Amino acid sequence: xxISSTLGFVILIGLLDIFYINPFGISSWxxxxxxxxxxxxxxxxxFGGLVVGIWHLWGRNATREECEDxxxxxxxxxxxxxxxxxxxxxxxxxxxxxxxxSRPDFKEIFGSLSEKxxxxxxxxxxxxxxxxxxxxxxx
Numbered sequence: 001x002x003i004s005s006t007l008g009f010v011i012l013i014g015l016l017d018i019f020y021i022n023p024f025g026i027s028s029w030x031x032x033x034x035x036x037x038x039x040x041x042x043x044x045x046x047f048g049g050l051v052v053g054i055w056h057l058w059g060r061n062a063t064r065e066e067c068e069d070x071x072x073x074x075x076x077x078x079x080x081x082x083x084x085x086x087x088x089x090x091x092x093x094x095x096x097x098x099x100x101x102s103r104p105d106f107k108e109i110f111g112s113l114s115e116k117x118x119x120x121x122x123x124x125x126x127x128x129x130x131x132x133x134x135x136x137x138x139x
Contacts, residue, residue, distance in 0.1 A: 001051050008047025012039040103132065106139040 016035060026032065113122055126136045 001048050004051045005044050005048040008043035009040055012043055103135070106136055110139050 013036070016039060020026070021032065021035070110122060114120075124136055126133045
């Protein structure tokens with residue numbers, strides 16, 4: 001943005017000097033200053049605006065492509081999840097155990113989940129004393 005605005009300013013000042021100031025013999029300093037400020041503003045809005053517009057279009061196209069990729073990935077995941085859903089509910093129900101009086105072996109539980117489901121993150125809700133929470137968090 002800055003580079004294009006600066007180059008646009010240099011181009012506009014050069015064109016103004018070649019085609020307007022020198023041919024018409026303009027010498028008043030306040031008028032040259034006014035033209036200078038107009039060239040600065042025009043370069044920012046025209047050349048900088050062009051860069052911002054192209055950047056916006058590029059970002060919108062990239063976002064659209066990402067959304068389409070995400071949509072396709074979600075459709076594929078939903079199809080595979082629908083097939084796995086029935087068997088996974090049965091596996092989850094059979095793997096759920098309730099322990100009373102002793103602490104469960106979290107390494108074994110999370111290891112078996114990792115074998116069944118692959119490399120996925122498992123979310124665990126823990127209710128109990130802080131030592132229990134920290135031991136679940138370390139596993």
